[in-house]
Amino acid sequence: MDWQNLKYLVVGSGFFGATMAERIASQLNEKVLLIDKRPHIGGNCHSQTDEETSIEYHTYGTHIFHTSNELVWNYINQFTSFNGYRHQVLTTYENKVYQLPINLETINSFYNLSLKPFEVEQFLKEQIGNDYIEHPSNFEEKAINLIGKKLYEAFIKGYSKKQWGCSPAQLPVDILNRLPFRKSYNESYYNSKWQGIPEFGYTAIFEKMLSHPNIEIRLNTDFFSLRSHLYPDTKIIYSGPIDSYFDYCYGKLEWRTLEFEKEIIEVEDYQGTSVMNYADEEIPFTRIHEPRHLHTERNYPDNKTLIIREYSKADDGKNPYYPLHNIKNRELVLKYRALADSQPNLIIAGRLGDYRYYDMHDTIHRALSLFNERMMK
Ligand SMILES: Cc1cc2nc3c(=O)[nH]c(=O)nc-3n(C[C@H](O)[C@H](O)[C@H](O)COP(=O)(O)OP(=O)(O)OC[C@H]3O[C@@H](n4cnc5c(N)ncnc54)[C@H](O)[C@@H]3O)c2cc1C
Structure with a gap:
């Protein structure tokens, strides 16, 4: 050189x-x-194919491309086309499955109610009650102010503890800006104008770029x-x-880092969705990814599937996420x-x-x- x-x-x-x-x-x-x-x-967006199942997966965790920025959308479209994937996230809490971000379906299912959107605010106000804190100083207080203690303890407390390795009371208020919350049945994870998975995977984008x-x-x-x-x-x-x-x-x-554990399961479809969160603190992993759901346009095997458990850990300086x-x-x-x-x-x-x-x-x-x-x- x-x-x-x-x-x-x-x-x-x-x-x-x-x-x-x-x-x-x-x-x-x-x-x-x-x-x-x-x-x-490709950095953390690298994708590869699992040899045994031929299912393409994202080496460092499921990546959904989404944007409302026209400049970025036009730029990336020079190197790839996208399939029609729309991201939806579910969470398991005490063996029951709920929708995320917390929406009307989550609230109604959790409390076994049939609230209408215009009734949610009053309902949550009653739930929050005396727990309301005038000037929230951390993530826990802000979350309780928004959705009340019960929903917070079910869907946020355990998951956040696993993800960040500390109590949400030790985390700053502004982390909550990344947790959308809805009073409707809208179950789409992102509000972006465009979203999808690159038709030929992420690595192919980088090869072309x-x-x-x-x-x-x-x-x-x-x-x-x-x-x-x-x-x-x-x-x-x-x-x-x-x-x-x-x-x-x-x-x-x-930093926090992630570790991934792959397993092949002998069924066509293990969990019915690409990402399932696990909210209970006692379950050591935070999510299970099932990448076949990212490419429903492809012919993947009907007798086996790939799942990947995700664990969040303190970083040793080698693999910052x-x-x-x-x-x-x-x-x-x-x-x-x-x-x-x-x-x-x-x-x-x-x-x-x-x-x-x-x-x-x-x-x-x-x-x-x-x-x-x-x-x-
Ligand atoms: C688990 C997870 C899920 C995500 N999901 C999504 C998603 O669904 N949608 C979304 O839009 N975004 C998602 N992201 C964010 C996305 O991964 C980042 O926006 C993107 O990877 C950032 O690109 P980057 O080039 O800044 O960093 P990186 O992709 O991390 O690339 C940095 C590169 O620098 C290299 N490097 C570092 N130090 C050195 C050195 N000393 N010498 C040589 N090379 C070095 C590294 O090896 C690495 O390849 C997710 C992130 C994570 C962690």
């Missing part, structure tokens, strides 16, 4: 890095080296193994964890952000670089915006 003349280095081949590399190669018509320490492209002759890909390549070869003029676009780039000089950010939002981490990330912003030849972003939960469309939008702001000058 001619390190001295390397103009663009992109670290990470997830949606952030792939979008940046694709734009540099095709819009700037410049050569770019894209590296990833994993043995595959990165097929430009200006892009050289090196897998199994850690940034830190080649950093010493780099020259100051090389523009680095880094989508790994922001604290790692600066050698953890201010301390380590905390979700940022852990507390004051300490928020302050830490601001300090790292200031360092990154002081270096003109460096862009750090993406879900690991920004230390933020991004959906795929947010990630692509972030990359397209940064490309326009920082690279089109």
Whole structure:
């Protein structure tokens, strides 16, 4: 490699890095080296086929593409078409199945009632009663203010404890912004204008995005193994964890990670849906994925199916998934952000670089915006 003349280095081949590399190669018509320490492209959106069942699954958990952003929708449609999948989530609590996000069906089924939408507010007000807290200071208080203690304890408390490894009373209020709640029977998980699963899977998108002759890909390549070869003029676009780039000089950010356990079951359909949450705290996993439901247009076997149990764990620094939002981490990330912003030849972003939960469309939008702001000058 001619390190001295390397103009663009992109670290990470997830949606952030792939979008940046694709734009540099095709819009700037410049050569770019894209590296990833994993043995595959696609970051956490990578998909693969299970050999025994031929069912395609998402290696790092079920991914549904959804967006209302026209720019992102037009961009991604250059590389794939989507099937007609519409996401719906169910949850099992005490051996009974309910709809999520909490909606009129969930409430009526839980309380064995037939409330009408206009009766829900008054009903919940009575349920909340004296538990209402004027100025909620954490996730638990805010949730109880919204839906009352009983629904909170059934559907949120145990699941959140498993997901975040702590009591919801220790989590910030704004986590609840990610939990939609409805007074109608609307059971669609997303409200986005467009949604679906890429017809030929996620990996095929990345193969197409990165097929430009200006892009050289090196897998199994850690940034830190080649950093010493780099020259100051090389523009680095880094989508790994922001604290790692600066050698953890201010301390380590905390993350949650996931572990997945695959099993083949000898029935055609195990759970009737792609994702089933498990709300009870005593059940060690948070969800079961059954990926055959993501592609109902395909011919999958009728005598076996693939299921994947998902477990949430504290991160050992090797496999970061979700940022852990507390004051300490928020302050830490601001300090790292200031360092990154002081270096003109460096862009750090993406879900690991920004230390933020991004959906795929947010990630692509972030990359397209940064490309326009920082690279089109
Ligand atoms: C369980 C789960 C489910 C999700 N479901 C959805 C969903 O249904 N819909 C949706 O829109 N979004 C979903 N998301 C979000 C989606 O995964 C992210 O938006 C997307 O992956 C972010 O892309 P990225 O490029 O920022 O990061 P990543 O995909 O994580 O890519 C970063 C890459 O950088 C590489 N890297 C890191 N450090 C180094 C290094 N030192 N050297 C070389 N390479 C390095 C990593 O190996 C990785 O491949 C989900 C996320 C999770 C965790």
